Amino acid sequence: MVGDSEWTAIDATLIRWFFTTISKDLFHTVVSNGDDARAVWVKLNGLFTDNKLQRRSIDDYCRRLKTVADELRDICTKVDDDLLLSTLTAGLNEDFGNAASNLTLMPEPSFPKFVAYLRLEERRMKGVKKRVQHHALAAGTSRGAPPPAAPRAPRIFSPPTRAPAPPAAPQQQS
Structure with missing residues (x-):
């Protein structure tokens, strides 16, 4: 069995390996003071797998x-x-x-x-x-379905036109 001092050295080596192989920002985001190599691995693994499971x-x-x-x-x-x-x-x-x-x-x-x-x-x-x-x-393409609607032509805005004035009433002679 590995002695405590030997295991501590292995643990520190693994954490150092994580530190040198991933971005510093990611490392500092995941690692907490006192984490051992297993805790760091679990956190890193969770970070990558949790977000990608859907895909x-x-x-x-x-x-x-x-x-x-x-x-x-x-x-x-x-x-x-x-x-x-x-x-x-x-x-x-x-x-x-x-x-x-x-x-x-x-x-x-x-x-x-x-x-x-x-x-x-x-x-x-x-x-x-x-x-x-x-x-x-x-x-959408069966015989009983209505045909797809033709695309509508865009409406072009035109200013309103004046209606022609009504014809003038005939004047009466007296």
């Missing part, structure tokens, strides 16, 4: 989560399956709300089972979106 695919998200868990295990930080699975479900965006609820009902849960289920759900959601787009397009 990532399930494969990208799960692969990144697994990589982070493996890296934490490499530095002797315990990441058990319960933590990995709860982190996975907590990080899903609102589109996967129902899927996240369904995952909690899965018998003998495991990371590979969760990933497989989420891939299927993502594929299903993409199919639904395509069908909705197709139906919307078809509804």
Whole structure:
């Protein structure tokens, strides 16, 4: 086992590596006095993954989560399956709300089972979106639908014209 002084030196080296590889502003934004290397890594990772989850695919998200868990295990930080699975479900965006609820009902849960289920759900959601787009397009071009309105010509402003004066009444002779 690594001694306290040896671990302190490793920890300081990792923090120094973070400091030299990211922008100084980002480093100072994330790091608090007394943080160890693990705390800095968790904060940095959260900063980058929290903002991008909406745009990532399930494969990208799960692969990144697994990589982070493996890296934490490499530095002797315990990441058990319960933590990995709860982190996975907590990080899903609102589109996967129902899927996240369904995952909690899965018998003998495991990371590979969760990933497989989420891939299927993502594929299903993409199919639904395509069908909705197709139906919307078809509804707009079907025989029963009115033809698309022709673009209107822009109205050109013209000053009001005076109406012609009414004809003068004939004069009576006396």
